[in-house]
Amino acid sequence: MASVLSGTGLGQPASAEGGWSTPLARKLAWFAELTPDDLKIVDDLHATTRAVRRNRDIVSEGRQYEMMFVLSEGSAVRYRILRDGRRQVLNILLPGDFVGFPGCFFENALYAVTALTNAVVSPVPFSVLLGLFERHPRLAATIFWSFACEAAIYAEHLVDVGRRSALERVAHFLLELLNRLRIVGLADEKSYRMPLTQELIADALGLSVPHVSRTLRQLREDRLVTIEEQRVVINDIEGLSALADFEQGYLGRFRIPASPEGAG
Amino acid sequence: MASVLSGTGLGQPASAEGGWSTPLARKLAWFAELTPDDLKIVDDLHATTRAVRRNRDIVSEGRQYEMMFVLSEGSAVRYRILRDGRRQVLNILLPGDFVGFPGCFFENALYAVTALTNAVVSPVPFSVLLGLFERHPRLAATIFWSFACEAAIYAEHLVDVGRRSALERVAHFLLELLNRLRIVGLADEKSYRMPLTQELIADALGLSVPHVSRTLRQLREDRLVTIEEQRVVINDIEGLSALADFEQGYLGRFRIPASPEGAG
DNA sequence: CGGTACATTGAAGGGGCTCAATCCACGTGG
DNA sequence: CCACGTGGATTGAGCCCCTTCAATGTACCG
Numbered sequence: 001m002a003s004v005l006s007g008t009g010l011g012q013p014a015s016a017e018g019g020w021s022t023p024l025a026r027k028l029a030w031f032a033e034l035t036p037d038d039l040k041i042v043d044d045l046h047a048t049t050r051a052v053r054r055n056r057d058i059v060s061e062g063r064q065y066e067m068m069f070v071l072s073e074g075s076a077v078r079y080r081i082l083r084d085g086r087r088q089v090l091n092i093l094l095p096g097d098f099v100g101f102p103g104c105f106f107e108n109a110l111y112a113v114t115a116l117t118n119a120v121v122s123p124v125p126f127s128v129l130l131g132l133f134e135r136h137p138r139l140a141a142t143i144f145w146s147f148a149c150e151a152a153i154y155a156e157h158l159v160d161v162g163r164r165s166a167l168e169r170v171a172h173f174l175l176e177l178l179n180r181l182r183i184v185g186l187a188d189e190k191s192y193r194m195p196l197t198q199e200l201i202a203d204a205l206g207l208s209v210p211h212v213s214r215t216l217r218q219l220r221e222d223r224l225v226t227i228e229e230q231r232v233v234i235n236d237i238e239g240l241s242a243l244a245d246f247e248q249g250y251l252g253r254f255r256i257p258a259s260p261e262g263a264g
Numbered sequence: 265m266a267s268v269l270s271g272t273g274l275g276q277p278a279s280a281e282g283g284w285s286t287p288l289a290r291k292l293a294w295f296a297e298l299t300p301d302d303l304k305i306v307d308d309l310h311a312t313t314r315a316v317r318r319n320r321d322i323v324s325e326g327r328q329y330e331m332m333f334v335l336s337e338g339s340a341v342r343y344r345i346l347r348d349g350r351r352q353v354l355n356i357l358l359p360g361d362f363v364g365f366p367g368c369f370f371e372n373a374l375y376a377v378t379a380l381t382n383a384v385v386s387p388v389p390f391s392v393l394l395g396l397f398e399r400h401p402r403l404a405a406t407i408f409w410s411f412a413c414e415a416a417i418y419a420e421h422l423v424d425v426g427r428r429s430a431l432e433r434v435a436h437f438l439l440e441l442l443n444r445l446r447i448v449g450l451a452d453e454k455s456y457r458m459p460l461t462q463e464l465i466a467d468a469l470g471l472s473v474p475h476v477s478r479t480l481r482q483l484r485e486d487r488l489v490t491i492e493e494q495r496v497v498i499n500d501i502e503g504l505s506a507l508a509d510f511e512q513g514y515l516g517r518f519r520i521p522a523s524p525e526g527a528g
Numbered sequence: 529c530g531g532t533a534c535a536t537t538g539a540a541g542g543g544g545c546t547c548a549a550t551c552c553a554c555g556t557g558g
Numbered sequence: 559c560c561a562c563g564t565g566g567a568t569t570g571a572g573c574c575c576c577t578t579c580a581a582t583g584t585a586c587c588g
Contacts, residue, residue: 080423082509088423102412107517127521133397144408148366154418159344159352161425162470206426208577245346253371257391472545
C-alpha cells in the first residue's frame with residue numbers, strides 16, 4: 001500500500017493525526033461505531049491495490065463488472081455524457097469512496113469513473129461484500145448504509161441544480177467538499193486543496209465555465225472564501241452555510257440496528 | 265391486504281395479468297431471477313399493512329426510524345424544502361418502491377415522503393432486512409441492489425436538471441414514468457395515468473409551473489404525446505426517446521453474484 | 529519559445545422565470 | 559339550482575440570470 005502519487009493528488013496524511021490506516025476505515029468510523037475487529041477487516045479490503053494513472057478510467061461505461069473498487073488515494077469523477085457532448089458530473093470521488101456504486105451493479109456499467117489524479121484503488125468483489133453479511137453483519141450494514149449516504153449526496157446535488165441559484169450552488173458545493181474531505185482527514189478546520197478544475201465544477205453544478213468563474217469571484221469579493229492557487233479557505237463558514245442553506249445531516253451518522261434478528 | 269384506495273390512486277391490477285401478488289415481488293423479479301421461495305418471502309414482507317391518507321406523511325423529516333416501508337398501493341413523493349419555500353421533488357414513489365431510502369438510514373430522517381393518494385405501506389424493520397442477509401443472501405442482495413437502482417434514478421434526474429433543456433427534461437420524465445409504471449404493471453404498452461400535478465412535475469424537474477405547461481403543449485403539438493384528462497399516451501416512443509436521449513439501462517437488470525463466498 | 533491547459537473578463541442573446549389574468553372542473557352550501 | 563370557493567391548467571408580457579461566443583491572461587512544459 002505504498003503511495004505512488006506524483007504529488008498533485010490527494011495523499012493520505014490521515015494516519016498521522018491518530019486516525020485509521022485507511023480512509024475507508026476512517027469514513028465508516030465516522031458513520032457508525034465499529035469494533036477494532038471490524039476496522040481490521042476494513043483495512044484488509046485494501047490488501048490488493050491497483051494504480052490508476054491520471055485521466056484513465058477506473059470504471060468504463062457499458063462494461064461488465066463482478067466487483068467494486070475502493071478509492072484509497074487520489075480523486076476521481078463519475079459522469080455521464082450526452083450524445084451532443086454535454087457532460088454532467090454526478091459525483092466527486094474522494095479517498096474512502098466506493099467506485100462502482102451505483103453503476104457497476106447493473107448488467108452493463110451505467111457510468112464512467114475517471115481518475116482526476118494518479119490514484120490507487122482496491123478491488124472488492126461483490127461476493128466478498130455478500131460474504132461480509134454472513135460473518136460481520138454490522139460492518140456489512142455500515143458499508144451498505146454508506147451507499148445510502150452516496151444516494152443522499154446525489155439528492156442534495158439535485159436540490160442544488162434544481163432549486164438553487166448559481167451563487168448558492170457554488171457555496172453549497174464548497175461546503176460539501178470541505179466536510180467530505182475533513183471526514184477522511186484531507187482538510188483542516190476550514191481549508192483544503194480544490195481537486196477540481198472550474199470546468200469540472202461547472203459540469204457538476206450545471207453551470208457554464210465563465211459563470212463559475214464569476215460566481216467564485218463574487219464569493220471572494222464578499223469575503224466568504226479565499227482562493228489562491230488551488231487552496232480554498234472558507235473564511236466565514238456560518239455565512240456561507242446560511243447563503244447555501246447547507247445542512248450537513250446528509251453527511252452525518254447512521255442509525256443501524258444493534259444486531260440482525262430472524263426473518264423469513 | 266384489501267385495497268382501501270378511494271379510486272384516485274394507483275391500484276394494483278398487476279396480479280390479474282399473470283404477475284406476482286405484490287408490486288415489490290414484480291419489481292425484484294424484473295431486476296434479477298428469483299426463486300419461488302424468495303418471492304414468497306417478499307410477499308410475506310407485506311404481512312402487516314398500514315393505510316396512509318392522501319397528503320399525509322409516510323415518513324417525516326427529522327424523525328427517527330428503525331425501519332423502512334414498502335409502498336404497495338398508491339403513489340408518493342420524496343422532497344426537500346428550502347428555507348424560503350422553494351421545493352425540490354427528489355423522486356416519485358410508485359408501488360413496489362421503498363419509502364425510507366436513503367433518508368431513514370440516518371440518525372434523523374433527511375427527507376419527508378408524502379402520499380399523493382390514499383396509500384398502503386408495509387413496515388420493514390432494519391433488523392428484518394439484515395436478517396435476510398444471513399438466510400436468503402441472494403434475495404437480500406437483490407433488495408440492496410435495488411437501492412442502487414434508486415440511486416441511479418437520482419443520477420439520471422441530476423443529468424435532467426443539470427444538462428437538459430426543459431423540453432428534453434419533460435420528455436425524459438414522461439419516459440421514465442412509463443417504464444417504471446410498466447415494471448409494476450401499472451401502465452400498458454405506451455400509456456398511463458399521470459400521478460402528478462404540473463406543480464409537482466415542475467418541482468421535480470427544476471422548472472416553473474407555467475413553463476411545464478408550455479412544454480407539455482409543445483410535446484402535444486409535435487404529436488409526440490397525447491394528454492387528456494390525466495391519461496398520458498406516448499405516441500412516438502422512438503421520437504421521444506431520441507429527443508430526450510433516454511437510455512433505459514438504469515431501470516434494467518442487475519449483475520448479482522451467484523452466491524457469497526468467504527471473506528474476512 | 530510556442531503549445532497546451534486553465535482562468536478570467538466582456539458583450540450580446542436567449543431560455544425560462546415572475547407576475548398576473550383567465551379558464552375550467554369540482555365540491556359545498558345556501 | 560345557483561353562488562361561491564378551491565385546486566389545477568393555461569396563456570401572455572416583461573425581465574433577468576445565465577449561456578454563448580470571443581478575446582485575453584497566465585502558468586507550465588516540451
